[in-house]
Amino acid sequence: MKSLTRNSIPFGLAILFCLAITGCESNFRDVQKMGFSEFSPSGDADGINLKYTDSGRITANLVSPKMLDYATVQYPFTEFPQGMHLTLYDKNGKETYIDARYAVSHKATNLIDLQDHVKISNQNGEMLETEQLYYDQKNEWFFTEKKFKFTSPKGVSYGEGIDFSKDFKKVNSQKISGEVQSSE
Incomplete structure (x- = not known):
């Protein structure tokens, strides 16, 4: 059982890392969009x-x-x-x-x-x-x-x-x- 836990920890960390990267990328895209001026007709x-x-x-x-x-x-x-x-x-x-x-x-x-x-x-x-x-x-x-x-x-x-x-x-x-x- 110890070997299963040891292998699970790196796998779990890899999943968390991937989620963190995609979450940051989404926020980064939102920040990029703020630089563009979008307008609609009055x-x-x-x-x-x-x-x-x-x-x-x-x-x-x-x-x-x-x-x-x-x-x-x-x-x-x-x-x-x-x-x-x-x-x-x-x-x-x-x-x-x-x-x-x-x-x-x-x-x-x-x-x-x-x-x-x-x-x-x-x-x-x-x-x-x-x-x-x-x-x-x-x-x-x-x-x-x-x-x-x-x-x-x-x-x-x-x-x-x-x-x-x-x-x-x-x-x-x-x-x-x-x-x-x-x-x-």
């Missing part, structure tokens, strides 16, 4: 249709199936994880349409980051398509460094990097990778 809305006004005049209409508002984080933003459609109105009532499958609006900078099949068009038949586009709300200015396709009544052009006003009256393209193809 607001969550489904099926939104927001109208923005200035002096009684509608300046924009935002429609999205889902909106998450992170107003309480250090750098507040609003996320549209299921995409959005935005209609901008100028002072003469002309409309500019913007569609994206994903968007983030940064409150501190007034920039909207539009991503994934971004299309912007107007009533004059002009349309720009790209994978990412930024909109500076304060200056009403769009820009991207990504490849784009620009379609107008004059034809189609392709390029990489462009910035322009919301009415397409001022356009600065960086690289045109091909000639304008007439649509006639």
Whole structure:
């Protein structure tokens, strides 16, 4: 019986040691997680249709199936994880349409980051398509460094990097990778 007790003690100590190690590892993982900043939205809305006004005049209409508002984080933003459609109105009532499958609006900078099949068009038949586009709300200015396709009544052009006003009256393209193809 003495030999059984002697063999049991090291075996029992080995089991306790293994339990202590796994217990410490679990706590260590919890401590590691404390270093990461996890946050959740302070607001969550489904099926939104927001109208923005200035002096009684509608300046924009935002429609999205889902909106998450992170107003309480250090750098507040609003996320549209299921995409959005935005209609901008100028002072003469002309409309500019913007569609994206994903968007983030940064409150501190007034920039909207539009991503994934971004299309912007107007009533004059002009349309720009790209994978990412930024909109500076304060200056009403769009820009991207990504490849784009620009379609107008004059034809189609392709390029990489462009910035322009919301009415397409001022356009600065960086690289045109091909000639304008007439649509006639």
